Amino acid sequence: MKTYLAIFGATGNLMYKKLLPAIAALQANNLLEPDTKILCIGRAQHTVESYIETAKTQIQTPINWSQLSPILEYFRMDFDQINAYEHLKNHMNMFGKSKRLFYLAVAPELFPVIAEGISSVQLITQNDALGRIVFEKPFGEDLKTAKSINTMLWKYFDESQIYRVDHYLGKEMIQNILVMRFANKLFENNWNSLAIEKITIIAKETEGVMNRGNYYDHVGALKDMIQSHLLQMAALIAMEVPKSFDVDGIREEKVKVLKRIRVEKEDIITGQYRGYLDEKNILPASKTETAVFMKAYFDTPRWKGVPFYFLTGKKLNEKRSEIIIDFEDNTMQESLWPNQAIVKNQLVIRVAPDEGVTFRLNVKEHGLSNVIKKVEMDYCHDCNVVGNKPEAYERLLLDFIRGNSTLFTRWDEIEAAWKIIDSIKNHVIEPILYQDFDELNRYVENQLKEESK
Numbered sequence: 001m002k003t004y005l006a007i008f009g010a011t012g013n014l015m016y017k018k019l020l021p022a023i024a025a026l027q028a029n030n031l032l033e034p035d036t037k038i039l040c041i042g043r044a045q046h047t048v049e050s051y052i053e054t055a056k057t058q059i060q061t062p063i064n065w066s067q068l069s070p071i072l073e074y075f076r077m078d079f080d081q082i083n084a085y086e087h088l089k090n091h092m093n094m095f096g097k098s099k100r101l102f103y104l105a106v107a108p109e110l111f112p113v114i115a116e117g118i119s120s121v122q123l124i125t126q127n128d129a130l131g132r133i134v135f136e137k138p139f140g141e142d143l144k145t146a147k148s149i150n151t152m153l154w155k156y157f158d159e160s161q162i163y164r165v166d167h168y169l170g171k172e173m174i175q176n177i178l179v180m181r182f183a184n185k186l187f188e189n190n191w192n193s194l195a196i197e198k199i200t201i202i203a204k205e206t207e208g209v210m211n212r213g214n215y216y217d218h219v220g221a222l223k224d225m226i227q228s229h230l231l232q233m234a235a236l237i238a239m240e241v242p243k244s245f246d247v248d249g250i251r252e253e254k255v256k257v258l259k260r261i262r263v264e265k266e267d268i269i270t271g272q273y274r275g276y277l278d279e280k281n282i283l284p285a286s287k288t289e290t291a292v293f294m295k296a297y298f299d300t301p302r303w304k305g306v307p308f309y310f311l312t313g314k315k316l317n318e319k320r321s322e323i324i325i326d327f328e329d330n331t332m333q334e335s336l337w338p339n340q341a342i343v344k345n346q347l348v349i350r351v352a353p354d355e356g357v358t359f360r361l362n363v364k365e366h367g368l369s370n371v372i373k374k375v376e377m378d379y380c381h382d383c384n385v386v387g388n389k390p391e392a393y394e395r396l397l398l399d400f401i402r403g404n405s406t407l408f409t410r411w412d413e414i415e416a417a418w419k420i421i422d423s424i425k426n427h428v429i430e431p432i433l434y435q436d437f438d439e440l441n442r443y444v445e446n447q448l449k450e451e452s453k
């Protein structure tokens with residue numbers, strides 16, 4: 001079957017940074033069906049040649065342009081003009097019968113008009129097994145707006161045709177969480193409050209808002225990071241064993257556990273980096289948070305009393321995303337070796353920038369002494385990969401083209417996540433100012449100390 005992938009927003013940052021490089025990599029690895037065309041749709045005046053020349057200046061990743069160029073087309077239209085969709089249809093019809101896949105790499109304000117446009121001219125119809133559509137995050141800005149976007153989508157498409165991207169789900173180590181848990185008895189048997197003391201989920205960035213001030217000031221770290229990526233990571237860590245590993249089996253369990261999260265208002269600290277107000281397109285005296293620390297509990301028998309800590313922020317000490325699982329103290333060990341520095345076991349799942357797993361354990365030092373020392377067993381997931389290391393967007397695009405929605409979020413997951421964020425947002429949380437990670441961290445640690453008194 002021929003495949004026609006039409007991308008709205010072809011002159012945007014996402015297209016140049018992620019989508020075109022991902023398409024080129026899929027093509028280079030022979031993962032695109034031979035009869036595939038990519039329709040790049042934008043409002044700038046271009047021929048396909050001038051579009052490709054512009055793209056070349058924007059894309060840093062090496063791309064085999066002589067291989068990619070023949071499958072690219074460019075179509076000019078203003079997405080707001082409803083009558084432009086008739087022309088789009090005429091253009092797409094020239095390709096003949098094919099799978100029709102639409103990717104909306106545009107701001108959410110354009111979702112309704114594009115969804116209406118392509119369905120009004122029947123480029124995609126409900127129950128059409130050959131038609132699918134992808135929406136980029138953010139999916140709404142609170143529960144109310146997300147619901148209204150979703151109601152609009154359900155008017156035009158079936159749920160099975162709708163793919164909502166959270167690109168974290170395309171990352172290798174996020175996909176590995178379930179394998180780590182369920183394919184290793186050692187972990188799954190100890191994946192509960194009896195063995196685990198706390199779980200920390202981190203996504204730190206070194207950059208500030210850069211040129212995304214307009215978007216970011218409106219949204220902030222809670223909505224930009226916690227609502228999507230961090231809650232998705234937490235759901236995969238905290239969910240129960242799914243009945244099956246198919247699309248709905250996993251999503252079912254993620255939704256169930258997300259509905260059981262509890263966050264107390266005193267357990268949220270927000271911060272804003274010093275200098276944020278001087279960035280471009282930020283409102284004077286903006287109170288938007290650029291960092292969030294919060295403690296949450298999942299009220300399920302498995303996680304009774306286990307704190308889940310979340311930390312995300314901009315302008316911090318490093319770019320790092322990881323999940324740290326701290327196991328309980330083994331008091332028996334302490335009574336057996338009272339004078340030894342025995343550490344608690346710790347499992348770290350490293351998501352980015354490097355991918356891998358570290359497990360900390362105690363061993364006897366080599367030789368005649370009986371000293372116990374800690375060691376870290378390290379598995380590097382991306383060290384031995386030969387050739388292309390697929391990026392999250394490659395995996396997501398391929399799954400979308402093939403019709404596998406496991407790594408995309410279902411509406412009820414998004415709904416559950418927005419309920420959590422809305423309830424947090426109800427508390428007025430004034431961000432503290434921080435210069436760097438150390439300052440933010442000191443504040444968080446002081447708060448934690450106060451709390452434990």
Ligand SMILES: NC(=O)c1ccc[n+]([C@@H]2O[C@H](COP(=O)([O-])OP(=O)(O)OC[C@H]3O[C@@H](n4cnc5c(N)ncnc54)[C@H](OP(=O)(O)O)[C@@H]3O)[C@@H](O)[C@H]2O)c1
Pocket residue numbers: 008009010011012013014015017042043044077078079080104105106107108110136137138
């Ligand atoms: N960039 C990323 O790394 C990233 C990561 C995750 C999610 N996302 C999400 O992906 C979406 C796109 O982000 P982006 O960074 O690519 O945004 P962007 O750089 O602003 O690109 C938006 C695109 O939409 C086009 N556009 C806007 N209004 C239009 C109209 N009325 N008619 C025709 N074209 C119109 C723009 O055309 P012009 O060039 O002519 O203005 C541009 O091609 C957003 O929802 C964003 O949140 C982006």
